[in-house]
Amino acid sequence: MTSQPTRAARAMLTVAIVCGVAAVALSVYADAALHGGRTVVGSWLPFTAACLAIAASALFMLIGDSFPSAPPFILAGAVACLLAGSYLGLFVAPPEHFMGEVQRIMYVHVPTAWSALLALTFAFGCAIVSLFTGAWKWDAKLEGGVEVGVLLGFLLCCQGAIWAKPTWGVWWDWDPRLTTTAVLVCAFLGILALRHFVDDPVKRATWSAVATIIAYVDVPIVYYSVRWWNSLHQMQSSPETVSPQFYLPLRLNAFGVLFLMTGFIVLRSRIAAARIATELAPPPPELLGELA
């Protein structure tokens, strides 16, 4: 279910590409500036780079239907960022003082966490628009956002368990951050199950949109759980608290996972849109004849 790209869609695609490239370029520049001794991190630069990457991702997800050939390019960019970021994280960045080599898991764990919450935020936005407009394309995008969010949430829990074993001594602990994350994954998994079992597209769209809005309440709880309660999990880092050597691999992997998430959501939404179009299509004349 793709439409011919309009002039506005082409303009948005151009802006998205410029934003994505600028985000990566700004991060590389910030890293070079850091190693040159300038205190550029902690200023507007990392924040701007992150905003540009998120803007690029949001634009791609909004106009993805109009450009069938766009996802392979987004995915190729994602893989390039991930390969570069993982190489730097595994072989170039030094080990952390206390956690040693295990800290290198941060370069995939933290980007996965950010992207999981962003995917579910996208689904939340689609749920609201779907309820207000009733347009099917938002229902399809919601399905894409929820499924990719659940995938990233599941992966996040696995990576966290692998990190927890050598640092905490256990694979899992019912700590506030871990528990709220598990609840989040289960809640959105339930929404996918709901969508699978409800055959009526109208009821499915409405119920899953409402359920998504309710389940999304857990997202800020997950984010703030380490501040609100006494948690084993460390608090969020900021550009001021991340060592300069860790900056570029983390950023490149963050953009890589973000662009991967974007490509996956665009592709998954397309599958959902095709299925919805089939469900809404009138039955073939032969079947109508049999029924009559």
Place this chain on the structure above:
Amino acid sequence: MTGGYVTGGWSFVWAAYGWTALVFATYGLSLFLRIRKSR
């Protein structure tokens, strides 16, 4: 762990990166197959 410092641990690092790559590749493949089926 010795004296508050984590030593070693490369196997955990490879496990995390390997599992991440496997999950992403498998999901990407499943999307590709589902798109082909939906056409």
